[in-house]
Amino acid sequence: AVLADLPxxxxxxxxxxxxxxxLVEGSMLDLVPAAGEIAAASSDDHVVxxxxxxxxxxxxxxxxxxxxDGAITLEAVERRDxxxxxxxxxxxxxxxxxxVHLPSERLRLTAPTDEDLxxxxxxxxxxxxxLAVSFIRAAEDLRAVRAAIEPHxxxxxxxxxxxxxxxxxxxxxxxxxxxxxxRGDLGIEYPLEEVPHLQKKIIRFCVEAGVPVITATQxxxxxxxxxxxxxxxxxxxxxxxxxGTDALMLxxxxxxxxxxxxxxxxxxxxxxx
Numbered sequence: 648a649v650l651a652d653l654p655x656x657x658x659x660x661x662x663x664x665x666x667x668x669x670l671v672e673g674s675m676l677d678l679v680p681a682a683g684e685i686a687a688a689s690s691d692d693h694v695v696x697x698x699x700x701x702x703x704x705x706x707x708x709x710x711x712x713x714x715x716d717g718a719i720t721l722e723a724v725e726r727r728d729x730x731x732x733x734x735x736x737x738x739x740x741x742x743x744x745x746x747v748h749l750p751s752e753r754l755r756l757t758a759p760t761d762e763d764l765x766x767x768x769x770x771x772x773x774x775x776x777x778l779a780v781s782f783i784r785a786a787e788d789l790r791a792v793r794a795a796i797e798p799h800x801x802x803x804x805x806x807x808x809x810x811x812x813x814x815x816x817x818x819x820x821x822x823x824x825x826x827x828x829x830r831g832d833l834g835i836e837y838p839l840e841e842v843p844h845l846q847k848k849i850i851r852f853c854v855e856a857g858v859p860v861i862t863a864t865q866x867x868x869x870x871x872x873x874x875x876x877x878x879x880x881x882x883x884x885x886x887x888x889x890x891g892t893d894a895l896m897l898x899x900x901x902x903x904x905x906x907x908x909x910x911x912x913x914x915x916x917x918x919x920x
Contacts, residue, residue: 648776650804653763653792655781656756658747660714661688661696667742668692670719670735677730678702678712678721694730697747705753706731715745717835748835751809758782764795771799779804779827784811786822804861807849808832816849820856827896831864847890854891862887863896867914871904876913884917 661681668691670676678695680702681688688696695714699705703726706712712721712733719741721733759767759780767778778801780792789803802824805812809832812819820826828849834842846862853860866884867876876884884895895918901907 649774650777650779651766651770651775652779653759653766653770653781655758655763655783655806656754656760658697658699658749658754658756659744660741660747661690661698662744663690663742665742667740669740670738672735672738674735674738675724675732676721676735677727678706678723678733679730695747699747699749701755702749703729703731705755706749707753710750711736713748713835714741716831717748719745748832751811751836756782758784758788759792759795764792767792767795767801771796771801775801777802777804777825779806781806781829782809782832783807783819784809785815786818789819789822808836810836813845813849816852820853820858823858825859825861825893826853827861827863828892829863831898834864846887850887850890850892859893860891861894861896862892864898866895866897867900867910870900870906870910870913874906874909876917881917884914888918 670692676693676695678697680700681696681698690696706723708723708725710723712723718737719739720737722736723731723733725732770778778792780789780803783789783805789805792803804825804827805819805823806827806829807813808829826849828846830842830846833845837845850860867880869877869880887895895914897910897914900910904910
């Protein structure tokens with residue numbers, strides 16, 4: 648089967664210089680809403696532009712902001728006339744145009760986006776078997792995609808990656824053809840120690856409802872560069888299977904990994920035991 652992944656709403660930072668910059672723990676910098684085209688904006692270790700126009704209204708002192716996959720965290724300190732001053736809580740190197748994760752309860756973005764609906768129709772027309780709907784908050788989001796792709800009956804995968812989705816889990820599972828435990832964004836929305844409990848809760852709920860469930864994100868992350876997974880990764884994959892997950896999804900391991908085929912062979916061995 649072919650699964651097409653709809654991007655959903657995505658807030659990104661302006662382009663960092665080639666090679667990236669190092670954000671040092673404890674240092675201060677400014678977040679600035681991008682004026683005009685974000686592609687023309689730039690970021691550095693003093694100012695980070697963000698393609699979110701209402702940033703100054705929606706980000707409050709004490710809020711946590713996450714860059715990229717969660718390795719770098721910032722804390723909002725003070726609102727200024729044209730920026731938000733933030734302190735680097737967890738530093739690291741940042742490059743390209745990383746995603747910017749803002750508090751979802753005040754985020755004025757909805758899913759599916761208008762672009763998602765256009766892409767959903769195109770993918771359904773092209774014959775995709777499944778559409779993964781990103782950043783959904785409620786069952787109504789899935790119904791909007793179904794309406795957009797009519798008369799196609801392409802099956803919909805609800806990606807559970809927000810607090811809103813967890814809160815509306817029963818209705819979403821009832822509406823979805825399959826569910827994905829999107830651990831990456833769940834680990835940003837929630838404290839990391841909550842993710843294993845949420846994974847088990849979502850898998851158990853889907854198993855009881857008879858709805859297929861996929862477990863995703865960093866299943867064998869070390870194999871992006873390594874010829875073999877860590878023992879912890881093997882245990883993680885096996886435990887997802889023991890919990891009753893119907894499918895396991897590889898991401899960067901096969902998208903940009905050194906040996907994608909070997910990752911798949913290893914996953915088959917581990918999951919098949």
